[in-house]
Amino acid sequence: MxxxxxxxxxxxxxxxxxxxxxxxxxxxxxxxxxxxxxxxxxxxxxxAPQVAVAAAQAALGTHPLGYTESLGVPDLRRGIAALYGRRYGLDLDPGRVIVTTGSSAAFLLAFLALFDAGARVGVVEPGYPAYRNMLGALDLVPVALPVDGATGFNPMPQHLAAAGKLDGLLVASPANPTGAMLDGAALGSLVDATRARGIRLISDEIYHGISYGKPAVTALSLDPEAVVVSGFSKYFGMTGWRIGWMIVPAALVPTVDRLAQNFFISAPSLSQIAACAALEAExxxxxxxxxxxxxxxxxxxxxxxxxxxxxxxxxxxxxxxxxxxxxxxxxxxxxxxxxxxxxxxxxxxxxxxxxxxxxxxxxxxxxxxxxxxxxxxxxxxxxx
Ligand SMILES: Cc1ncc(COP(=O)(O)O)c(C=O)c1O
Missing domain, CATH: 3.90.1150.10 (Aspartate Aminotransferase, domain 1)
Structure with missing residues (x-):
């Protein structure tokens, strides 16, 4: 650059x-x-699903639609936590759920909360381009982990070993653009490798809900220290409503809260109301x-x-x-x-x-x- x-x-x-x-x-x-x-x-x-549009229409003209809590409206945080119960059988504390302006904002908050300038973060190649571009704009160093058919286009511990010293690792399953998915064993081996090396794991799970065989595994079920990013743009069909979320370890919540207050004040309130309703549209x-x-x-x-x-x-x-x-x-x-x-x-x-x-x-x-x-x-x- x-x-x-x-x-x-x-x-x-x-x-x-x-x-x-x-x-x-x-x-x-x-x-x-x-x-x-x-x-x-x-x-x-x-x-957006019909119930989400209807909820937004009902709120227009009746709801003040002001700023909300920086971490998101409590109903939505509870609703997302309940989704982790339904989808993965996890009992998730809504206090660890942070609502963001699209998952894109969750990446920004995660990178700022976890890394200082110069930190090296592994990104899978081929992979979603905004990861490396956002990291670069924050003076962080994206380190490409090239994957190919030999590992089903998935990152494996050997890719970490080849990347040199890393402070963070970003994985997506299902991945964009390959659609590759990490099964429980493969994700588990990555979790073990990152823990052994003191690497912070960020798991992009925005395509969960869209798979053609086995359901996707959440990193949350394997690593309580992982930062999980997801959102309403893909399975829920709500790209332009700009609502995402992140699940972070409890100790990280106050840091992300302060960053979110200063960067965004809050996610859009009308969209949070619609997102709450969308959770019922499975x-x-x-x-x-x-x-x-x-x-x-x-x-x-x-x-x-x-x-x-x-x-x-x-x-x-x-x-x-x-x-x-x-x-x-x-x-x-x-x-x-x-x-x-x-x-x-x-x-x-x-x-x-x-x-x-x-x-x-x-x-x-x-x-x-x-x-x-x-x-x-x-x-x-x-x-x-
Ligand atoms: C892998 C991946 N992560 C994140 C995003 C960003 O989504 P959002 O609309 O939630 O910001 C996209 C969008 O295409 C994506 O493909």
């Missing part, structure tokens, strides 16, 4: 988040009248996971047939990460061409893996099934 203009900070010069760049380009084409199939952003087509939300499963099956069948290589069929989340078709070597040029010529928006792999990602691309299949059918139809149109 280097400053491009005098007077601007060096650490502020984070790389572009390609998925949002592609989204902006796709939106511009749509504004000009083109029909674009959006497979670039991880945004559930269904939006039937509607599970029906969406069944649609993602159909989308996944369609792409898993079609992409190899259409020439895509090394197609990774995900265990969870709603992404399919794939090699480019033969002869293609530049994922950014490939995605630009696909958008321009076929009206299909995809995210180039360079977002997730700056080096190997030149040869890969990510399909998000969180959209309606008819749109995935349309994407396949457009890909079938002529040789790529």
């Amino acid at each position: 280097s400053a491009t203009l005098s007077g601007l900070s060096r650490r502020g010069q984070v790389p572009v988040f390609q998925a949002t760049r592609v989204l902006a380009a796709a939106n511009a084409l749509e504004a000009a009248g083109r029909d674009i199939v959006h497979l670039e952003v991880g945004q559930p087509a269904g939006g 039937e509607e939300l599970d029906a969406r996971v069944a649609i993602y499963a159909r989308n996944r099956a369609l792409l898993a069948e079609a992409l190899p047939r259409l020439g895509f290589r090394d197609v990774l069929v995900p265990d969870g989340a709603f992404y399919l990460y794939s090699g480019l078709p033969a002869g293609e070597t530049d994922s950014e040029a490939f995605c630009a061409r696909l958008l321009d010529e076929r009206g299909i928006a995809l995210t180039p792999g360079t977002d997730f893996d700056p080096v190997r990602g030149r040869g890969t691309v990510r399909f998000s299949f969180a959209g309606a099934h008819v749109r995935i059918v349309e994407a396949v139809r457009r890909l079938e149109g002529a040789p790529l």
Whole structure:
């Protein structure tokens, strides 16, 4: 990273988040009248569940919607704790649940609460780009842990050993962009390795609830010291409402509280009311996971047939990460061409893996099934 203009900070010069760049380009084409199939952003087509929208509508005009407690409204903190009982059989103290402005804010709070400038934090590659960009902007050092098919695209203790000294480790299961999941044994071995080396574990569990075989395991069930981050954007379909949460050890709560007070005052109050209601919408939300499963099956069948290589069929989340078709070597040029010529928006792999990602691309299949059918139809149109 280097400053491009005098007077601007060096650490502020984070790389572009390609998925949002592609989204902006796709939106511009749509504004000009083109029909674009959006497979670039991880945004559930269904939006917030009906009960959440109804709760927000009822609150408008009747509720003062002022600032809330910095740690979140007590009802929502209790509701999230109860979710850990239903999903994982855990008895979680709501006092350890902190409501944040999207899970993105939870990462910021976790990084600030746990690490001082210069701390080295392991991030899996390919992985969600905002981790390393946020770490860099905070003068922390993201240390890439490159994973591949040999470990099912999961980090293992040997990756930690190869990374040198680490102060923290960020894992996501299900992962973005690969959809890889750590089972209990694999997560347990990572927990043991991080504890043995004094490494703080941050577990991104935002895709929990969206898996196609076994349910995901929470790090909370294996390591009470782990910081768990999750939120309402994915399973709950509430991206724009900007509500996430973190579960932290009790001793960390006052520190995160002070940081949250100063950075955010509180998460949006209307959204917290809607999120509370969304916790009751599991039937509607599970029906969406069944649609993602159909989308996944369609792409898993079609992409190899259409020439895509090394197609990774995900265990969870709603992404399919794939090699480019033969002869293609530049994922950014490939995605630009696909958008321009076929009206299909995809995210180039360079977002997730700056080096190997030149040869890969990510399909998000969180959209309606008819749109995935349309994407396949457009890909079938002529040789790529
Ligand atoms: C792995 C992962 N973590 C976190 C986020 C951020 O989500 P939020 O909307 O809760 O800030 C995303 C969004 O795509 C993601 O893919």
